[in-house]
Amino acid sequence: MSTVLASVDQRTQLAGHNRLEVLMFTLDGRQRFGINVFKIQEVIQCPALTEVPQSHRVVRGVAHLRGKTIPVLDLGMAIGRPPLQEPREAFVIVTEFNRSTQGFLVRMVDRIVNMNWEQILPPPNGAGKDSYLTAVTRVDDELVEIIDVEKVLAEVIGMDENISEEVLAGVGAVEHECRPHILVADDSMVARNQIKRTLDQLNIDATLVSDGRKALEQLQQWAEHDPDRLRDLAMVISDVEMPEMDGYTLTTRIRTSPELAGLYVLLHTSLSGVFNHAMVEKVGADEFIAKFKPDLLATSVLKQVNQTRQEVGGSTAG
Structure with a gap:
């Protein structure tokens, strides 16, 4: 064959x-x-x-x-x-x-x-x-x-969805008035739920959509009607393989949109290999991690969420 x-x-x-x-x-x-x-x-x-x-x-x-x-x-x-x-x-x-x-x-x-x-x-x-x-x-x-x-x-085969105590120890209190959230795009219901359970353990809110086109439409809707929601968006977590619009194309569309270009995009995919790292650079994504490692995902999310809190807090103070 x-x-x-x-x-x-x-x-x-x-x-x-x-x-x-x-x-x-x-x-x-x-x-x-x-x-x-x-x-x-x-x-x-x-x-x-x-x-x-x-x-x-x-x-x-x-x-x-x-x-x-x-x-x-x-x-x-x-x-x-x-x-x-x-x-x-x-x-x-x-x-x-x-x-x-x-x-x-x-x-x-x-x-x-x-x-x-x-x-x-x-x-x-x-x-x-x-x-x-x-x-x-x-x-x-x-x-x-x-x-x-x-x-x-x-x-x-089963999959461990629990974040280790070591990683959870680094989770600080989430301030209600400055609570970043995350947009998740994945066509697999199982994968979406796995990500959501990880974010729940981190006390982070998420908006879940099933493909890249829906993710782009949601971002555009926030940009037009709810700019504060877009401002508080810590990151976009996107699968690569999705119906109607894949994660690479979604990232490219985000990068070419003036309202969305600054968003942090993490590609989270079961596709393996060094090729994906080259594609991250090509389409302008910020990070690529392979599914599904709760600690790896949680560490990436916490790093960016904390960065977003500092930026939002700084702009509010100003």
């Missing part, structure tokens, strides 16, 4: 232009699903799997690849579909999310399509909070469902 994946250099040229490449695949039927190619290391025929006693039911085993041992998850089972009956006839999509490598077992890999993020739409309102969809799109007049992989991993 080496021909399925284009070179990393070719793929990275799409970033910053509100474009992405989606690898389409099937699970137990004709319905096609998608995953961003940036998350994928390789696609292989399913190797021999070693069962792991007392592992989560969707973990079909571990695979030994290039000196590493990775868990292989039955992606269909993880989202409530029937398990694949013949794993050796299926494929494994090896991915890197949130600093961890894992394989997703799928029936068949289709092809890669080059798309604009504006073609990636939020899931229907009726999907509900228990849905495993983070977005949908259409290819060849067929619906393609983008799976919320972060929700799958949170349920199967």
Whole structure:
């Protein structure tokens, strides 16, 4: 399957232009699903799997690849579909999310399509909070469902969402009359809730939106109708991958807007690799951190919030 994946250099040229490449695949039927190619290391025929006693039911085993041992998850089972009956006839999509490598077992890999993020739409309102969809799109007049992989991993592997006592010890009292807040943009409900729980532990308010376009519209609304709210905004925390407008494009639009250009933008993404640091400089973001490390996020947030308090307090005193 080496021909399925284009070179990393070719793929990275799409970033910053509100474009992405989606690898389409099937699970137990004709319905096609998608995953961003940036998350994928390789696609292989399913190797021999070693069962792991007392592992989560969707973990079909571990695979030994290039000196590493990775868990292989039955992606269909993880989202409530029937398990694949013949794993050796299926494929494994090896991915890197949130600093961890894992394989997703799928029936068949289709092809890669080059798309604009504006073609990636939020899931229907009726999907509900228990849905495993983070977005949908259409290819060849067929619906393609983008799976919320972060929700799958949170349920199967779990994630520590508590800030350490050492970091919490540095949290000062929040003055009510000078209480900065944060705008959070992330298409994954799980990711938004993880960030919110981190901010709750820091006694910091947050406005949550599900994509870059909504974030930009909210900022523009504050700039026009509530400048004090915008003034007190400590930072924007944005995912990179989002329907309609990605985090890179959101950052670029913020930097080119006279009213918003000075905002602190932190890109917070499950995409890994040194490429992201180069993109931070290219689009003008202030910081990039990988998901999801509560202490790392909390430390970055506290540093900027304290800076904002000093600036707001200084301007008020003046």
